[in-house]
Amino acid sequence: MNRSEQIFKGIAASKGISIGKPFVYRAEVPSYKVDISPAVIISAESEISDYENAVSQSVKELKKIFELAKEKLEEKNLQIFEAQLSFLYDEFFHSKVKDRIRSENKQAFTVFKEEIQILENAVVSSNDEYIRERVNDIEDMKNRVLRNLLKGRLVSKITENSIVIARNLTPADTILFSNRNLLGIATDLGGINSHVALISRSLRIPAVVAMQDISVNITSDDFLIIDGYKGIVIKNPENDTIESYKKLIEKNLEFERKLEELEKLPSETKDGKSVKLSTNLEFNNEVDYVVTHFGCDVGLYRTEHLFMELGDFPSEEDQYKQYKFLAEHIYPKTVTIRTFDIGGDKILPESQKELNPFLGWRGIRICLDKKETFLVQLRAILRASAGGNIKIMLPMISGIEEIKKTFEYLEEAKQQLRQQNVRFDENIQVGVMIEIPSAVLLADEIAKMVDFFSIGTNDLVQYTLAVDRDSSLVCEMYEKFHPAVLRMIEMTVKAANKNNIPVSVCGEMASDQYASLLLIGLGITELSVVSTAYLHIKRLIRLIKFENAQKVASKVLTMSTINEVKDYIEDCFNKNIGEKLNVSI
Amino acid sequence: MIERNVTIVNKAGMHTRPASNIVKIASKYKADFYIIKNGYSINGKSIIGVMTLAAEQGSVLTLRFEGEDEEKAAKEIIKFFEEGFGEL
Incomplete structure (x- = not known):
């Protein structure tokens, strides 16, 4: 070697x-190369129990998907799930797989794949087009089981303290x-x-x-x-x-230790303007760190991971426990909980995937379509709000109707709790993410309905510029310093100011030192940043003058190209510097 | 043991829905149930087995029933085939 x-x-x-x-x-399941040497099998029985777990997990997932999809899909498409489920219920097939694992001492993964391959070959060779198309259902079911088989294996196999290569x-x-x-x-x-x-x-x-x-x-x-x-x-x-x-x-x-000295110092500019700095949060294991080191608000708590860990919407009780845990730990600071911002691509099966998931069934659209699921989340949040330190934030708002409908649901959830004499914060604040250009254009009207704005710059950039940030062909066009993006932000700030509601930025842009200077200058009152950037941004805030940040921002708003903006900002930083980003503007 | 030949008469053939119904019906009975196509025999109580036959319109299959309630099982299943799985 x-x-x-x-x-x-x-x-x-x-x-x-x-x-x-x-x-x-x-x-990647289809190309997964499995080592079939008997040595890798711990025991046939453990392979079999892995297999059984993978199948029952797949059944669970499919049932949930079926539930979710019922209202969205035509009857014809629903049969796909029924068919997949009936495959998974096929005890004869399972015993054949298990028998072969025992007698051939092979991995469940290999045997299952081979057995399904027999079925796929037969179906593909059919003269009938309709039957040939069934191979998609089989493929979806196969990948689901294989994925679950690997997942189970994976958890037990990942060595701690390693660098994951994938x-x-x-x-x-x-x-x-x-x-x-x-x-x-x-x-x-x-x-x-x-x-x-x-x-x-x-x-x-x-x-x-x-x-x-x-x-x-x-x-x-x-x-x-x-x-x-x-x-x-x-x-x-x-x-x-x-x-x-x-x-x-x-x-x-x-350097990190030096930054830590900033922990106890206020987040304000040299000329005494205080800029609220909060943190984004996704995982529980970050909570303690945030509380002990920063003691700040959580400006964005994402709930999607609760869904993704489970492959399913968690129960009201589970969600309540989670939100309460957070609220109690963060208290007396507040937590802004964003309702599920899940893409349809996480729920729909392979064969039903949308061509443009980012323009499809996602975020508030799913929640409003799936009233019961949404009510469960709203009730869980409300119940956890009894301490008065929770705010609700709605993702993917594109217009007034969505907000109205959400308020109807929220009132319904409140009413249900009142009937059961469950305590909650009657005055819970509700804000919206501003991340779709239509919401920016309607910001003045929206501001009259809600308690706060939070700009999700990642999606706002993507939707304003029509650039898919995950596409390697166009991702270079994904540019937060695009003049159009900056003007979108300015419009949003204006509408918020006019209606006296606070406006924060919780996207990646807030965590970028160059960009956060601009955001402060544009009049953003709160930056919610990833915890790793928290002290870096605080350092920046403490090094600049608000007055100057405003000058930089208004100058930038007169510019019409990305390069002008970038060069100018970089120049501002460089001019006053000994060391890079040792800012004093 | 009862053995009978049947022909697939519906247009879409023995696709997922009929296959799952066949399995459902067969599972009600104690009798073993096999479907044979071109000498290839599968267990008729296994949907994956039935799908493996990929039997389209016009295919001729042999149905074999074996067990105490084989007559009843044969009657219901053969009827289901003759009715084109309710898709005629």
């Missing part, structure tokens, strides 16, 4: 440096990993705003994405350095390299 040092380049998606062993994760990670995969102590993540695909990047940043682990082919070039025998600043992974580094990286880690720790 070639042991000499080798550098792989990608895009830096989450800062940090780690040194350690890789865990190579191959999740072709691509789905949000569900990433969440699965998040419960482990990971040193870092490097993937072939993905962009700076892909889910894996966002989650890595919130977990404070380095991540490098868009590495092309790292997943096939690393094996579990290798030793790695992942550098989330430069966006590189070094395979089998020389001792000198390791030493210099160890020094770098030490230096970074020192």
Whole structure:
């Protein structure tokens, strides 16, 4: 084996440096290469119980999907689920799989795949087109079972303290990993705003994405350095390299320690303007850190992970417990809970997927269509609000009707609780995400209906510029400094000011030092940032003058190209600097 | 043991819905139930087995029933085939 040092380049998606062993994760089921040597089987019985668990998990998922899809799909399409379910109920098939696992001492994964292959071959060779099309249903069912089989295997297999190497990670995969102590993540695909990047940043682990082919070039025998600043992974580094990286880690720790001195200091500009700084939160294991180190509000609590961990909408009781846990820990600070912002692509089966999921059934649209599910979440949030420190935030609002309808549902949920004499915050505040251009254009009217705005810059950029941030072909056009985006933000701030409601930014833009200067200048009153950026942004706020930030912002609003904006901001930073970003504007 | 040949008469053939109904009916009975097509025999109580036959309109299948209630089982299932799975 070639042991000499080798550098792989990608895009830096989450800062940090780690040194350690890789865990190579191959999740893409269709191309998953399974080692069928008997040695990897612990015991046939454990394979069989893995198989049974995977099947029952798949049944559970499908039943839920069936429930969810019932109202949305035509009768004809519903049969697909029924068919898939009946496949999963086929005891004869299961006993054949189990018998073969025992007699051939092969992995459940392999046997199941081979047996389904027989079925697929038969169906594909049919002369009848309708029957041939059934192969899609079989494929969907097969992938579901295989995925669950792998998932079960994965949880038990991920070694702690390793650097995960993968072709691509789905949000569900990433969440699965998040419960482990990971040193870092490097993937072939993905962009700076892909889910894996966002989650890595919130977990404070380095991540490098868009590495092309790292997943096939690393094996579990290798030793790695992942550098989330430069966006590189070094395979089998020389001792000198390791030493210099160890020094770098030490230096970074020192900088972090210096930043920690800012923890107790107020978040205000040099000229005394206070800028509210809060944090985004997704996972419970971040809560303690936020409370002890920052003691700030949670400006955005995402609830999607509750759904994705379960593959299903959690019960009212489970949600209530979760929200109450948060509210109690954060108290007396407040938590802004965003209702489920799930894409239809997370719910619908392969064969029903929308061509444009970002323009499809997602966010508030799903919640309003699925009234019962939404009521469950609203009741859970209300019940947890008894302490008076919870706000509700609605994602993907595109117009007035959605807000009206949500208020009807919210009133219904409140009424149900009142009837049961359950305590909740009668005056709970409700705000909306401003992330669709139509909401910006209607911001004045919307502001009259709600208690606050929060600008979701990630989606706002994507929808304003019509750029899919996950598409490698156009992601370079995804640009937060686009003059149109900045004007969208300005319009939103104006409408909020006119109607006397606060306006925050909870997107990635708030966590970027260059951009946050602009946001403050534009009149944003609150920045909600990922916890890893919290102190960096506080440092920036304390180094600038509000007066100057306003000047920068109004100058930028006169510009018409991205480059003008970028050059000007960079120039502002550079002019006053000894060291980069040692700002004093 | 009862053995009978049947022809698939409905247009869409023995697709998912009829297949799952066949299995449902067969499972009510104690008798073993096999479907044979071109010498290939599958268990008629297994939907995946039945789907594997990929039997389209015009296919000729042999149905075999074996067990104490084989007559009743044969009667109901053969009828279901002759009626084109209710899709005629």
